[in-house]
Amino acid sequence: MEFSVKSGSPEKQRSACIVVGVYEPRRLSPVAEQLDEISEGYISSLLRRGDLEGKPGQMLLLHHVPNILSERVLLVGCGKERELNERQYRQIIDKTIKTLNETGSMEAVCFLTELHVKGRDTYWKVRHAVETTQDGLYNFDQLKSRKGETRRPLRKIVFNVPTRRELSVGEDAIRHGLAISSGMSLCKDVANMPPNICNPAYLAEEAKKLANDHKNVSVDIVDEAKMKELGMNSYLAVGRGSENESIMSVINYQGGKSGDAPIVFVGKGLTFDSGGISIKPADGMDEMKYDMGGAAGVLGLMKSIAELQLPMNIVGVLAGCENMPGSRAYRPGDILTTMSGQTVEVLNTDAEGRLVLCDALSYVERFNPDVVIDLATLTGACVIALGRHATGLLSSHNPLAHELLNASEQSGDRAWRMPLWEEYQDQLDSPFADFSNLGGREAGTITAACFLSRFTKKYNWAHLDIAGTAWRSGKNKGSTGRPVPMLTQYLLNKTDLADES
Ligand code: BES
Ligand code: MN
Numbered sequence: 001m002e003f004s005v006k007s008g009s010p011e012k013q014r015s016a017c018i019v020v021g022v023y024e025p026r027r028l029s030p031v032a033e034q035l036d037e038i039s040e041g042y043i044s045s046l047l048r049r050g051d052l053e054g055k056p057g058q059m060l061l062l063h064h065v066p067n068i069l070s071e072r073v074l075l076v077g078c079g080k081e082r083e084l085n086e087r088q089y090r091q092i093i094d095k096t097i098k099t100l101n102e103t104g105s106m107e108a109v110c111f112l113t114e115l116h117v118k119g120r121d122t123y124w125k126v127r128h129a130v131e132t133t134q135d136g137l138y139n140f141d142q143l144k145s146r147k148g149e150t151r152r153p154l155r156k157i158v159f160n161v162p163t164r165r166e167l168s169v170g171e172d173a174i175r176h177g178l179a180i181s182s183g184m185s186l187c188k189d190v191a192n193m194p195p196n197i198c199n200p201a202y203l204a205e206e207a208k209k210l211a212n213d214h215k216n217v218s219v220d221i222v223d224e225a226k227m228k229e230l231g232m233n234s235y236l237a238v239g240r241g242s243e244n245e246s247i248m249s250v251i252n253y254q255g256g257k258s259g260d261a262p263i264v265f266v267g268k269g270l271t272f273d274s275g276g277i278s279i280k281p282a283d284g285m286d287e288m289k290y291d292m293g294g295a296a297g298v299l300g301l302m303k304s305i306a307e308l309q310l311p312m313n314i315v316g317v318l319a320g321c322e323n324m325p326g327s328r329a330y331r332p333g334d335i336l337t338t339m340s341g342q343t344v345e346v347l348n349t350d351a352e353g354r355l356v357l358c359d360a361l362s363y364v365e366r367f368n369p370d371v372v373i374d375l376a377t378l379t380g381a382c383v384i385a386l387g388r389h390a391t392g393l394l395s396s397h398n399p400l401a402h403e404l405l406n407a408s409e410q411s412g413d414r415a416w417r418m419p420l421w422e423e424y425q426d427q428l429d430s431p432f433a434d435f436s437n438l439g440g441r442e443a444g445t446i447t448a449a450c451f452l453s454r455f456t457k458k459y460n461w462a463h464l465d466i467a468g469t470a471w472r473s474g475k476n477k478g479s480t481g482r483p484v485p486m487l488t489q490y491l492l493n494k495t496d497l498a499d500e501s
């Protein structure tokens, strides 16, 4: 999709379609008002006859409106003016785009960015319109023999901004929105890919593609032989039951001065999690292909970063691995010596994410990082606690937690903090090893984070449990591209590129 901004009055637009809002009940937005005047009351007469009430998401497509240069005018219901919130704004944009795409308008000038959304400025409205558009038009049909093609798809959208002064703000918003969307799209593609194709080697190939496309991106591969040398026995144990080799891909982005401490992201990359010997029930097991959602998120994030050419150093780790049962598989009762030297008693081979991540988190100490953030579809308990709306955030470093929460609020990619109090640590006690990989039924998300916290003492660290947010189940099953928006926002906030919004 091609996006641009302009600032002009609606009657001068000579586009295939002009998009304007109508509030409930039958109240024209200022731009719709202007069109109404030029068309000598044509629009208001339709509303009086009851063609459109203005309920959120209602659409009315008009052709050949008198005195209007554009072929079509799309009236979009925006609900009660005072009640228009962020979520409704995004829903309205989504519906508008789908309508335009299906009704043969290949180009549109959209005035919905002039709607009043509480507390949000032009930057926010344009950026979220771009992200919503790209998100809504995404589909994964690479593996279908018949692709669903739209006959006259929407190709170009012009967002109108109220004043010429806001043109450059709008352009930044488009640039940021497009970079975030392209990161999300890569995240979705890789996450949606089936586990017979997307294995740890596939993740490594995707990382290398990114490095080929950007000259300040490079990749280091840590394969099983290297892991053995490094003593990453916990990571190796999880992959032992699988024919697919464990591979950790380390993506280096250099946008800052060499020597500047990097920000490190570590993604759980279980390309399939069968549970191993502690095997999962059959129902819905296919969804465990998404257990690499953390790695997909890191990969997508690295793409956004590279497109934005952010002025800092960033490392992204894809901790690729497959958890399978088999005669070589690790078992309940095994005691593993992690890279850190700490020993772990395995009580359940399905609590494998933490066993992979702990060694990856020790590995990244070598970068002397400023901050390390891990992303993981770590616990089913997180889905029970927060549902599918919020990512679980756990951190022992308050300033970092707050930065992430702010970013989540700004990006609409929400996170909610859970405690990481010392009291929970005892649930990991083991009679035979330093601790176990299982914390019992209570507070499963927290005890998983407690486990990780024992490997992250050397830097400021936050953990994102994306088990509920990385993908959707059911009829619309698919990767969401989260938490790419939140993390890109977190980084944008560290630069002065971000508009205060
Ligand atoms: N990948 C799963 C977590 C998960 C399950 C995410 C369902 C999303 C939906 C993880 O490896 C796992 O199996 N966790 C166990 C931990 C338990 C054995 C302590 C879980 O959540 O049941
Ligand atoms: Mn598991």
Ligand code: ZN
Binding pocket: 270, 273, 291, 350, 352, 353, 377, 378
């Ligand atoms: Zn898992």
